[in-house]
Amino acid sequence: MSLLTKLRHAFITPGKLRDLGILGMNGRNVDYITRYNPRRLYPLVDNKLKTKKAAHKAGIATPKLLGYVESLGEVERLLHRLETMTDFVIKPTRGSGGKGIVVISDRDGPLFVKPSGAKLSKLDIRRHISDIISGLYSLGGKPDSVMIEQRVDFDPVFNDYSFEGVPDIRVIVFRGFPVMAMLRCSTHSSDGRANLHQGAVGVGVDLRSGRSIHAVQRNHPVSVHPDTQKPFSELRVPNWERLLVLAASCYEMTNLGYIGCDLVIDRQLGPLILELNARPGLSIQVANGAGLLPRLHAIEALGEDELAWPVEKRVEYSRALFGHARPVGVA
Amino acid sequence: MSPRAQVFIIALLLIAAGVGLTVYKSVTLGFPLMPGEYRKVWTVEAKVQFDAEGGPVTASLALPRVQKHMRILGENFSAGGYGFEIEEGEGDYRAVWSRREAHGPQHLFYKLSVYQRDHVSKKSGALPAPELDQGRVDELQQSPALSAMQSLIEQAHQLSANNRGFIEQLAKLLNDAGNADAAMLRDSQGERSRAALMIDLMTTAGLPAHLIRGLYLENEQRKAIDPQELVEVYIDGQWQIFEPINGTLGLPDNFFMWQRGGKSLLDVSGGTNSQVTYSVIGNNISARSVALQQGTKVEESKREAVSLLNFSIYTLPIEQQNVFKLILLVPVGTLAVIVLRIMVGLRTAGTFMPVLLALAFIQTQLITGLTIFLLILVLGLGIRSYLSRLNLLLVSRIAAVVMVVVIMMAFISIISYKLGIDQALTVTFFPMIILAWTIERMSILWEESGPREVIIQVGGSLLVASVAYGLMTNPFIEHWTFNFPELTLCLLGIVLMLGQYSGYRLSEFLRFRHLEGA
Numbered sequence: 010m011s012l013l014t015k016l017r018h019a020f021i022t023p024g025k026l027r028d029l030g031i032l033g034m035n036g037r038n039v040d041y042i043t044r045y046n047p048r049r050l051y052p053l054v055d056n057k058l059k060t061k062k063a064a065h066k067a068g069i070a071t072p073k074l075l076g077y078v079e080s081l082g083e084v085e086r087l088l089h090r091l092e093t094m095t096d097f098v099i100k101p102t103r104g105s106g107g108k109g110i111v112v113i114s115d116r117d118g119p120l121f122v123k124p125s126g127a128k129l130s131k132l133d134i135r136r137h138i139s140d141i142i143s144g145l146y147s148l149g150g151k152p153d154s155v156m157i158e159q160r161v162d163f164d165p166v167f168n169d170y171s172f173e174g175v176p177d178i179r180v181i182v183f184r185g186f187p188v189m190a191m192l193r194c195s196t197h198s199s200d201g202r203a204n205l206h207q208g209a210v211g212v213g214v215d216l217r218s219g220r221s222i223h224a225v226q227r228n229h230p231v232s233v234h235p236d237t238q239k240p241f242s243e244l245r246v247p248n249w250e251r252l253l254v255l256a257a258s259c260y261e262m263t264n265l266g267y268i269g270c271d272l273v274i275d276r277q278l279g280p281l282i283l284e285l286n287a288r289p290g291l292s293i294q295v296a297n298g299a300g301l302l303p304r305l306h307a308i309e310a311l312g313e314d315e316l317a318w319p320v321e322k323r324v325e326y327s328r329a330l331f332g333h334a335r336p337v338g339v340a
Numbered sequence: 341m342s343p344r345a346q347v348f349i350i351a352l353l354l355i356a357a358g359v360g361l362t363v364y365k366s367v368t369l370g371f372p373l374m375p376g377e378y379r380k381v382w383t384v385e386a387k388v389q390f391d392a393e394g395g396p397v398t399a400s401l402a403l404p405r406v407q408k409h410m411r412i413l414g415e416n417f418s419a420g421g422y423g424f425e426i427e428e429g430e431g432d433y434r435a436v437w438s439r440r441e442a443h444g445p446q447h448l449f450y451k452l453s454v455y456q457r458d459h460v461s462k463k464s465g466a467l468p469a470p471e472l473d474q475g476r477v478d479e480l481q482q483s484p485a486l487s488a489m490q491s492l493i494e495q496a497h498q499l500s501a502n503n504r505g506f507i508e509q510l511a512k513l514l515n516d517a518g519n520a521d522a523a524m525l526r527d528s529q530g531e532r533s534r535a536a537l538m539i540d541l542m543t544t545a546g547l548p549a550h551l552i553r554g555l556y557l558e559n560e561q562r563k564a565i566d567p568q569e570l571v572e573v574y575i576d577g578q579w580q581i582f583e584p585i586n587g588t589l590g591l592p593d594n595f596f597m598w599q600r601g602g603k604s605l606l607d608v609s610g611g612t613n614s615q616v617t618y619s620v621i622g623n624n625i626s627a628r629s630v631a632l633q634q635g636t637k638v639e640e641s642k643r644e645a646v647s648l649l650n651f652s653i654y655t656l657p658i659e660q661q662n663v664f665k666l667i668l669l670v671p672v673g674t675l676a677v678i679v680l681r682i683m684v685g686l687r688t689a690g691t692f693m694p695v696l697l698a699l700a701f702i703q704t705q706l707i708t709g710l711t712i713f714l715l716i717l718v719l720g721l722g723i724r725s726y727l728s729r730l731n732l733l734l735v736s737r738i739a740a741v742v743m744v745v746v747i748m749m750a751f752i753s754i755i756s757y758k759l760g761i762d763q764a765l766t767v768t769f770f771p772m773i774i775l776a777w778t779i780e781r782m783s784i785l786w787e788e789s790g791p792r793e794v795i796i797q798v799g800g801s802l803l804v805a806s807v808a809y810g811l812m813t814n815p816f817i818e819h820w821t822f823n824f825p826e827l828t829l830c831l832l833g834i835v836l837m838l839g840q841y842s843g844y845r846l847s848e849f850l851r852f853r854h855l856e857g858a
Binding site: 018019020021022023025026029031033034035036038039040081132135136139140143144145206207225228229230294295298 | 789850
């Protein structure tokens with residue numbers, strides 16, 4: 010193969026991208042985010058405490074808040090309380106992209122144990138909390154606050170699809186209609202994080218059935234989880250309809266037209282909203298092997314009446330329109 | 341109107357304004373479009389000499405009129421003890437020096453600088469409607485040379501088809517050694533110039549004509565030169581200039597007209613032996629300073645130009661101008677960042693950090709700058725990773741990194757100086773705070789996302805900074821941004837339009853390549 014053909018195959022053509030209806034970064038920013046997400050509504054999603062409060066008011070389930078610290082002076086008291094807890098999650102209130110989140114799943118005497126088995130001392134925890142408060146993980150380095158959340162007790166259905174970490178489900182909700190979904194499975198190479206850039210597996214999920222369509226790791230199609238060797242074709246997200254309804258109802262809660270809802274499924278509590286994102290990434294298209302544009306255009310073509318539908322009807326409409334008619338195997 | 345249409349219209353207006361002002365400055369004010377353009381500026385000095393008789397003295401010198409192909413940059417009159425004024429006569433200006441009492445030889449000076457404009461029509465300016473000088477016609481009728489003149493005119497008529505040909509033939513005949521009439525006229529010419537003879541012939545032939553006196557601007561050495569004469573004749577409804585000896589039509593390119601029409605060049609009352617001598621000296625001056633001098637010389641027709649320049653960067657002190665030279669390059673670097681981020685999709689650490697880096701590179705040179713930056717970054721990351729184990733608060737940790745950067749800069753300077761590497765002394769041009777923040781951000785990125793992301797972002801930043809540096813040090817771009825700051829409006833328009841760009845980034849063709857089979 011000549012260098013030129015090699016080079017040619019390293020890229021996809023603009024025409025092909027357009028045919029697939031892939032939404033690009035500029036298109037997302039110009040045509041969707043600036044148009045449908047008014048800036049003044051951002052604080053509600055950028056601040057996880059505000060999101061939690063609004064969700065509570067709207068009757069949307071979220072993980073329970075166990076503690077909250079705003080200033081360095083309160084850290085000692087918080088640490089004192091943490092000593093009695095076995096598992097919890099430390100989160101920066103205004104963090105983005107999962108930065109600064111530490112999950113503690115167990116205790117080893119005075120030490121705190123992460124799902125990976127790494128152990129943190131009280132000093133490590135204290136430093137992490139003070140880093141968060143100093144603004145290390147927040148946008149623009151602004152001073153931040155710390156949330157301590159209940160650790161989600163994951164539904165065992167995901168046990169074989171997640172390595173050392175948190176499997177979460179991202180649903181893109183456009184004007185109240187779920188348009189695309191994916192499951193993000195942490196892997197050994199992603200260090201237990203559900204971040205696709207770091208090597209987590211993205212699994213496109215069929216809106217109709219909750220079954221997997223297609224899975225990718227670092228942009229390459231995969232058919233089994235790289236650590237557990239479990240085939241994704243057997244994956245089916247439980248409580249799928251309820252999960253979509255929960256995601257879609259975030260539209261009423263935030264009034265943001267284009268959001269990414271991150272959900273988890275708790276063994277007892279069912280689907281919970283973890284966080285919302287006003288600038289959701291584009292990798293979901295790779296995980297689904299499909300472009301967002303045709304679906305977004307379909308929703309944009311709807312009239313006032315359809316947009317005013319109750320959330321259940323919107324979900325039903327989306328599932329019929331964007332779901333696959335028959336179960337699809339993994340690519 | 342939709343925001344998209346508004347942006348489009350505003351952007352177009354901005355671009356049009358930028359281009360319009362640039363064209364105006366270049367065409368009307370003569371600012372050079374290309375760097376390194378020089379113009380030859382001539383300094384012409386007219387020296388008036390006469391011997392004063394002891395009583396009141398008045399000397400009046402005809403001054404050159406505004407000419408289309410020559411631009412006068414400045415004038416200057418000097419004469420000790422004389423009162424001075426400029427008198428406006430019928431379509432001409434005269435410098436008048438006067439003094440109550442003067443003895444002995446007198447010297448008066450008039451100096452002007454002038455440059456030749458390229459690609460400008462040399463058509464003579466409007467002169468009053470011509471009238472044949474009837475007195476002179478009558479005089480010539482009595483002249484003993486009348487028959488010779490008439491014969492010569494007759495011959496020239498025979499040999500030519502039109503007035504222009506007639507003039508050429510007449511000049512040729514007059515030069516013809518074998519022509520008896522011409523020889524007779526040449527002999528009778530005596531002290532008078534060939535031009536005067538030509539004018540007599542024109543007048544006899546019924547064509548209004550007058551004399552033009554001026555200087556050929558050539559030879560850069562300062563030297564005294566004699567004024568030369570041309571003849572202007574009214575034919576076919578317009579004034580035509582021709583050279584009297586060989587009859588060539590048209591105004592020579594480097595001919596600076598001093599006096600047009602029959603008026604005297606110098607009138608002196610109260611003095612004798614008066615004469616005007618000229619000297620010319622040529623200098624190469626950058627086209628930009630010529631344009632600036634031109635702009636600051638207040639002329640009636642150039643009022644608007646003057647006000648444009650009065651509020652320009654050129655009115656600032658030189659030091660500030662140099663600062664602006666750099667500042668005006670920032671939009672270019674910014675545009676490079678925007679294009680590379682929006683169209684190409686490069687990731688950079690901090691949005692405009694690459695522009696600041698590029699500004700530092702301008703001072704340090706590219707290779708030195710890149711080396712120093714990478715050196716400080718690597719050392720800084722190492723030190724930062726140790727600091728992170730010390731459980732410091734974020735603010736004091738960053739402060740510590742700043743100080744470590746300062747110390748590193750000092751060491752790099754001292755060591756490289758001892759080693760004889762002078763370039764490394766320019767390390768001080770790097771914005772310290774930016775370096776410290778970059779180190780801090782990159783070390784967090786390293787912990788959070790791994791070394792790969794750090795390399796992508798640092799590499800992206802350095803690539804963008806290098807591209808911006810390349811553009812900002814381009815001599816053409818430097819010249820345009822400083823001399824035509826209004827081009828920034830164009831850049832603004834382009835940036836606004838790019839803000840509406842919703843197409844794919846080049847990097848996305850790579851990112852989504854595995855969808856090819858989907």
